[in-house]
Amino acid sequence: MTALLEVSGLSVSFDGFRAINNLSFSIGPAELRAIIGPNGAGKTTFMDIVTGKTRPDTGSVTFGERSISLLGMNEARIAREGIGRKFQRPTVFEDQTVTDNLILALKAPRSPWRVLGWRPKAPDMARVQALAEEVGLGDHLARKSGELSHGQKQWLEIAMLLAQEPKLLLVDEPAAGMTPAEREQTTTLLVSLAKTRAVVVVEHDMDFVRRLNCRVTVLHEGSVLAEGSLDHVTQNAQVINVYLGRG
Amino acid sequence: MTASSSLPKYPTGGAGGVKPPAANASRSFIARNPSVLIFLLALAAFTIIVTIASEAYGVGFISTSFVKTLGKTLCLCLVALAMDLIWGYAGILSLGHMAFFALGGYMIGMWLMYARTEEIVVAALAQGGLPATPEEVTQGIATQIFGVVGSSDLPVIWSFAHSLPLQLILALAVPGLLALIFGWLAFRSRVTGVYLSILTQAMTLALALYLFQNDSGLRGNNGLSGLQNLPGLGDTSQDLVSVWFFWASALALGVGYLVLASVVSGKFGSVIRAIRDDEARVRFLGYPVEGYKLFLFTLTAIIAAIAGALYYPQAGIINPAELAPIASIYLAVWVAIGGRGRLYGAVIGAALVSLVSSWFTSGQVPSIPLGFATIHWVDWWLVLLGAAFVGVTLFAPKGIGGLFDRFQGIATPDRKGAALGPDDGSLQEREAQE
Ligand SMILES: Nc1ncnc2c1ncn2[C@@H]1O[C@H](COP(=O)(O)OP(=O)(O)OP(=O)(O)O)[C@@H](O)[C@H]1O
Ligand SMILES: [Mg+2]
Numbered sequence: 001m002t003a004l005l006e007v008s009g010l011s012v013s014f015d016g017f018r019a020i021n022n023l024s025f026s027i028g029p030a031e032l033r034a035i036i037g038p039n040g041a042g043k044t045t046f047m048d049i050v051t052g053k054t055r056p057d058t059g060s061v062t063f064g065e066r067s068i069s070l071l072g073m074n075e076a077r078i079a080r081e082g083i084g085r086k087f088q089r090p091t092v093f094e095d096q097t098v099t100d101n102l103i104l105a106l107k108a109p110r111s112p113w114r115v116l117g118w119r120p121k122a123p124d125m126a127r128v129q130a131l132a133e134e135v136g137l138g139d140h141l142a143r144k145s146g147e148l149s150h151g152q153k154q155w156l157e158i159a160m161l162l163a164q165e166p167k168l169l170l171v172d173e174p175a176a177g178m179t180p181a182e183r184e185q186t187t188t189l190l191v192s193l194a195k196t197r198a199v200v201v202v203e204h205d206m207d208f209v210r211r212l213n214c215r216v217t218v219l220h221e222g223s224v225l226a227e228g229s230l231d232h233v234t235q236n237a238q239v240i241n242v243y244l245g246r247g
Numbered sequence: 248m249t250a251s252s253s254l255p256k257y258p259t260g261g262a263g264g265v266k267p268p269a270a271n272a273s274r275s276f277i278a279r280n281p282s283v284l285i286f287l288l289a290l291a292a293f294t295i296i297v298t299i300a301s302e303a304y305g306v307g308f309i310s311t312s313f314v315k316t317l318g319k320t321l322c323l324c325l326v327a328l329a330m331d332l333i334w335g336y337a338g339i340l341s342l343g344h345m346a347f348f349a350l351g352g353y354m355i356g357m358w359l360m361y362a363r364t365e366e367i368v369v370a371a372l373a374q375g376g377l378p379a380t381p382e383e384v385t386q387g388i389a390t391q392i393f394g395v396v397g398s399s400d401l402p403v404i405w406s407f408a409h410s411l412p413l414q415l416i417l418a419l420a421v422p423g424l425l426a427l428i429f430g431w432l433a434f435r436s437r438v439t440g441v442y443l444s445i446l447t448q449a450m451t452l453a454l455a456l457y458l459f460q461n462d463s464g465l466r467g468n469n470g471l472s473g474l475q476n477l478p479g480l481g482d483t484s485q486d487l488v489s490v491w492f493f494w495a496s497a498l499a500l501g502v503g504y505l506v507l508a509s510v511v512s513g514k515f516g517s518v519i520r521a522i523r524d525d526e527a528r529v530r531f532l533g534y535p536v537e538g539y540k541l542f543l544f545t546l547t548a549i550i551a552a553i554a555g556a557l558y559y560p561q562a563g564i565i566n567p568a569e570l571a572p573i574a575s576i577y578l579a580v581w582v583a584i585g586g587r588g589r590l591y592g593a594v595i596g597a598a599l600v601s602l603v604s605s606w607f608t609s610g611q612v613p614s615i616p617l618g619f620a621t622i623h624w625v626d627w628w629l630v631l632l633g634a635a636f637v638g639v640t641l642f643a644p645k646g647i648g649g650l651f652d653r654f655q656g657i658a659t660p661d662r663k664g665a666a667l668g669p670d671d672g673s674l675q676e677r678e679a680q681e
Pocket of ligand 1: 014015019037039041042044045046
């Protein structure tokens with residue numbers, strides 16, 4: 001199985017501080033991967049680089065069957081290649097209805113000219129309805145998303161990610177601020193999503209990571225410290241020292 | 248949150264009837280946007296009333312100069328629509344759009360002045376008996392137009408001034424290209440917010456300073472004049488011409504409103520409002536945000552140019568002062584007072600403020616003697632306008648247009664950090680910055 005995302009020799013410095021240090025990482029087309037690591041380990045910066053928000057100093061990032069390089073592409077172009085990103089806090093367009101939000105995310109041409117002429121057709125609206133129902137927002141399509149509860153916004157954002165149909169999904173600390181029941185639902189969702197695409201989850205919560213039941217990468221000071229099953233990495237002396245030992 | 252019966256892993260929504268999914272999409276454009284129909288009917292009624300009241304076609308209740316004022320006001324409403332699209336909807340506070348407006352005016356003014364002068368020169372040369380040669384005519388025109396700036400050569404930029412179609416194309420192409428180049432440079436380097444506003448002010452100031460020079464080719468601070476006289480229609484009275492331009496302005500405003508309403512009501516409108524509220528998030532959805540901004544900047548510049556091309560023949564004169572940075576700031580003030588993020592708000596703001604402004608500055612408003620000082624409205628009007636702007640910003644951020652929500656009973660919940668009205672969208676909490 002060839003890798004979907006291949007990162008190698010990646011480094012980036014902010015004002016002389018090495019946030020990412022010679023990082024190499026790869027993930028297959030339908031794989032679930034958890035990334036853990038202490039605060040400031042570079043997890044978010046890693047996602048910033050993959051999504052084009054931050055430019056690395058050195059290293060390569062390639063994506064897809066044809067292993068095209070993502071470096072030099074802007075955020076929008078990378079998103080169109082099929083990389084979706086879920087931010088820690090729910091980010092939906094509060095001024096617009098649930099339907100509008102989902103239509104924005106729906107896989108369709110993105111250029112101004114094409115969007116000007118775009119009109120929703122029956123299949124599009126059916127897809128919007130199906131997505132909304134899938135996340136329990138079937139009755140809220142006409143509401144402004146700003147009126148939704150925090151949890152509902154979280155689900156709306158997930159539905160928007162599904163609407164984009166990404167090949168790779170990057171999820172930053174999804175469990176933060178969630179109730180135990182919601183965490184349960186989120187793990188189930190992530191596991192089922194990873195059957196058809198690659199999913200990378202950054203998370204601090206060990207119980208959450210355990211339930212994901214997947215391969216774990218431990219980041220520390222911008223590079224990979226250990227990789228393997230959760231049990232494997234938690235027995236690693238270095239990992240215990242830098243990360244788990246602290247708490 | 249409880250688990251739903253059909254899909255246990257997802258939360259359920261509240262109880263309630265499920266709406267048919269296509270309900271929104273299948274309704275006609277007018278049915279979804281009743282304000283468009285109301286606006287067009289109001290504009291048509293206004294046009295008919297003014298025509299009936301005009302000196303040329305009616306009872307003469309409205310003077311020709313007031314017909315011109317109303318026609319100019321319609322042009323200002325059109326440029327305010329453009330401002331609302333770029334600022335109210337897309338959140339880009341351009342403070343340079345009156346430069347595009349004035350450029351449109353200059354381009355059409357060149358043809359008006361050239362063709363009119365040509366008539367005069369040909370007539371004058373014909374007095375001499377012998378038919379004038381083309382060289383003599385061109386020379387005569389150049390001397391006539393550029394004598395004031397001490398030149399007798401026709402500048403290169405006047406090469407197309409003899410042709411109405413070519414100059415009409417330039418009226419759109421010159422402001423459009425300027426906007427395209429400026430926008431490309433600014434948006435490509437991701438200049439946003441107040442920096443972009445300052446940059447647009449610098450653009451309009453630089454252009455004004457350039458045009459003030461005598462060798463700019465556009466007669467320096469004299470500007471272009473006599474634009475109210477249509478070539479070939481020297482015998483036609485201004486009574487008629489004023490109504491024609493009023494009609495043309497009304498038509499342009501109506502068409503502009505219809506086009507922009509359809510642009511903002513669809514998915515495109517949804518994308519640009521999303522850009523206003525959180526452009527980083529829009530990028531991660533795959534939309535080329537810079538491309539949208541450039542598109543909007545250029546489109547609105549062209550709309551502004553059309554408005555300017557209709558405005559200045561009614562004003563009769565254009566000079567570089569029209570590109571002063573303050574002109575573009577006024578434009579933003581009109582839109583803010585009218586209510587940004589809704590097209591009729593921009594129209595109301597521009598019409599109301601510019602008409603009240605010309606009333607105050609006309610000297611017709613009685614001064615108020617206060618004993619120790621006297622309030623002359625010609626001077627104090629700006630203070631009043633400034634106060635109105637601050638008042639609206641602080642107490643009625645939705646502007647006058649917001650009153651219509653009250654009538655319709657649209658309640659917008661008051662939530663901290665979450666923008667719900669079309670206006671405070673840009674003040675929304677930044678949530679995608681991590
Ligand atoms: N734009 C930036 N400018 C300067 N320093 C930055 C920038 N982005 C990240 N850093 C630094 O890089 C380091 C890694 O940050 P990053 O956000 O990737 O950590 P993280 O692993 O996501 O931590 P957390 O678990 O707290 O979210 C930190 O020390 C941070 O201060
Ligand atoms: Mg982080």
